[in-house]
Amino acid sequence: MNWREHIHSDPAVLTGKPVVRGTRLAVDFLLELFASGWTSAQVLEGYPQLTPEALRAVFAFAAEAMHEESFYAVQLGAR
Incomplete structure (x- = not known):
């Protein structure tokens, strides 16, 4: 899948x-919809x-x- 055909960034948008x-x-908005339980059909x-x-x-x-980002585990408090 070549996402570049569908996703772009413009400082004016x-x-x-x-x-x-x-x-x-x-x-990020669309990903949040999926994270909230929306289906593709919805x-x-x-x-x-x-x-x-x-x-x-x-x-x-x-x-x-x-794949391009580095993530670090951060402990938010004692368990």
């Missing part, structure tokens, strides 16, 4: 957040400007971003 091309739907119904390919691109973008 949502201060440069990655969005689905041709929309103002940010990648997202596509609620946002008809999206395509199934664009949704796959959101996940491909997120996966690639995770």
Whole structure:
């Protein structure tokens, strides 16, 4: 999946957040919908400007971003 065909960033749109091309739907917003329990069908119904390919691109973008980042475990308090 070449997410670059579907995801882009423009400083004039949502201060440069990655969005689905041709929309103002940010990648993080769409991921939050899924994290909240939305299904692909619900997202596509609620946002008809999206395509199934664009949704796959959101996940491909997120996966690639995770590969490129370093994460550190932080203990928030004693157990």
